[in-house]
Amino acid sequence: xxxxxxxxxxxxxxxxxxxxxxxxxxxxxxxxxxxxxxxxxxxxxxxxxxxxxxxxxxxxxxxxxxxxxxxxxxxxxxxxxxxxxxxxxxxxxxxxxxxxxxxxxxxxxxxxxxxxxxxxxxxxxxxxxxxxxxxxxxxxxxxxxxxxxxxxxxxxxxxxxxxxxxxxxxxxxxxxxxxxxxxxxxxxxxxxxxxxxxxxxxxxxxxxxxxxxxxxxxxxxxxxxxxxxxxxxxxxxxxxxxxxxxxxxxxxxxxxxxxxxxxxxxxxxxxxxxxxxxxxxxxxxxxxxxxxxxxxxxxxxxxxxxxxxxxxxxxxxxxxxxxxxxxxxxxxxxxxxxxxxxxxxxxxxxxxxxxxxxxxxxxxxxxxxxxxxxxxxxxxxxxxxxxxxxxxxxxxxxxxxxxxxxxxxxxxxxxxxxxxxxxxxxxxxxxxxxxxxxxxxxxxxxxxxxxxxxxxxxxxxxxxxxxxxxxx
Numbered sequence: 001x002x003x004x005x006x007x008x009x010x011x012x013x014x015x016x017x018x019x020x021x022x023x024x025x026x027x028x029x030x031x032x033x034x035x036x037x038x039x040x041x042x043x044x045x046x047x048x049x050x051x052x053x054x055x056x057x058x059x060x061x062x063x064x065x066x067x068x069x070x071x072x073x074x075x076x077x078x079x080x081x082x083x084x085x086x087x088x089x090x091x092x093x094x095x096x097x098x099x100x101x102x103x104x105x106x107x108x109x110x111x112x113x114x115x116x117x118x119x120x121x122x123x124x125x126x127x128x129x130x131x132x133x134x135x136x137x138x139x140x141x142x143x144x145x146x147x148x149x150x151x152x153x154x155x156x157x158x159x160x161x162x163x164x165x166x167x168x169x170x171x172x173x174x175x176x177x178x179x180x181x182x183x184x185x186x187x188x189x190x191x192x193x194x195x196x197x198x199x200x201x202x203x204x205x206x207x208x209x210x211x212x213x214x215x216x217x218x219x220x221x222x223x224x225x226x227x228x229x230x231x232x233x234x235x236x237x238x239x240x241x242x243x244x245x246x247x248x249x250x251x252x253x254x255x256x257x258x259x260x261x262x263x264x265x266x267x268x269x270x271x272x273x274x275x276x277x278x279x280x281x282x283x284x285x286x287x288x289x290x291x292x293x294x295x296x297x298x299x300x301x302x303x304x305x306x307x308x309x310x311x312x313x314x315x316x317x318x319x320x321x322x323x324x325x326x327x328x329x330x331x332x333x334x335x336x337x338x339x340x341x342x343x344x345x346x347x348x349x350x351x352x353x354x355x356x357x358x359x360x361x362x363x364x365x366x367x368x369x370x371x372x373x374x375x376x377x378x379x380x381x382x383x384x385x386x387x388x389x390x391x392x393x394x395x396x397x398x399x400x401x402x403x404x405x406x407x408x409x410x411x412x413x414x415x416x417x418x419x420x421x422x423x424x425x426x427x428x429x430x431x432x433x434x435x436x437x438x439x440x441x442x443x444x445x446x447x448x449x450x451x452x453x454x455x456x457x458x459x460x461x462x463x464x465x466x467x468x469x470x471x472x
Contacts, residue, residue: 004146007146008146009144011144015140015161016162018163019153022203025202030120040146043065044062045062045120049124052124056129058125062119062129063102073105077104080098084128086364098128106140116146117146118148119150120150122151177205178194237299244282247274249310251270254270255270256304260334262295270321272321272325288306317342319339336357339353340376346380351381354380
């Protein structure tokens with residue numbers, strides 16, 4: 001890390017991907033790099049699992065401090081970045097131009113001072129952001145810019161970038177760390193078993209003292225089962241969360257369900273459920289959550305465990321409160337997604353709102369996002385919608401198929417055909433009449449079959465249909 005910072009200070013850009021299992025210390029290494037980056041401009045972003053389908057969400061986090069420099073970019077780059085970040089309408093941005101725009105923004109910022117970009121949990125970046133950042137990383141030269149990624153597993157988009165694999169502590173260091181956090185005498189056999197099971201994972205070693213009972217620590221019969229480190233950590237976090245007051249658990253569930261980490265939004269939504277901001281304090285004192293300047297969790301596993309710990313009805317109530325607390329004018333897409341997760345069953349109004357979000361996502365170049373939103377929209381479309389007034393005609397399944405053919409379409413099978421309904425359109429505004437498209441498959445060359453492909457989809461018949469049927 002020191003070499004990376006020194007190199008950037010001396011005018012040579014550097015990139016490093018830090019890879020390792022959960023709890024191995026990746027975030028700590030990134031935090032140490034930030035602490036040592038004296039005189040740097042630091043931009044941070046964190047991948048959030050629930051935002052993976054929102055195009056450019058991670059990139060927007062990272063570039064938000066630099067958006068005041070957009071006006072300095074060439075017009076094509078400025079237009080592409082403005083469209084990608086939702087600052088302006090227009091056609092779907094060219095991803096190449098978005099990449100050039102981010103490269104130009106970083107270059108402009110580095111004229112003032114060296115720039116350090118820190119991206120944690122990169123395995124949960126949306127695909128558009130990951131591709132653009134990889135594009136930028138491969139083209140940095142002498143811009144005084146450092147890019148630091150942390151990821152759990154190899155990321156397809158970050159391949160061939162310099163990588164640091166973070167492995168576990170040596171046994172002697174693991175014993176020393178364990179001894180530093182335990183307040184009770186530890187049976188030697190138990191200590192050796194903990195060290196063996198932790199495989200040098202620092203977070204697992206630090207958390208053992210909270211996860212085990214005094215009897216277990218003393219060498220009783222209730223020794224922990226041999227399971228994966230992440231499984232043991234989840235069990236420990238689950239017990240700690242379950243010990244919190246009910247109102248605090250509700251507050252933490254709201255925080256876990258809201259990926260932006262906006263303290264005001266989380267507080268407004270939690271208050272609707274009878275859990276004010278003060279109810280978050282016990283979770284802060286327990287070392288599970290931070291509430292300022294951004295709501296964040298000690299570890300990504302805490303977020304996922306907190307969310308899964310709530311019942312389905314409680315999750316729906318949380319998403320309903322978040323939808324009500326989200327401004328429909330400034331953030332309609334997050335509001336639509338929360339409404340969808342709050343819906344107990346088919347809901348035409350929510351389905352239509354998701355479709356509108358999908359059109360906006362596609363306009364920003366987020367094909368995977370459009371597919372995800374439209375799949376959810378289709379699932380929420382009432383089966384009886386065809387008997388009432390037709391909703392506005394929108395290109396639902398066509399967008400799904402053009403965005404992500406699988407799993408929305410069944411895999412092609414040679415010499416067989418399937419049919420599905422999809423409205424066709426030459427614009428994102430809909431068409432006068434939806435159409436049913438019958439899809440068939442044809443055999444392809446033997447060389448393609450050897451590569452794992454079995455067939456390709458082609459259109460064989462087009463007939464009129466109703467919009468509700470098309471959406472289903």
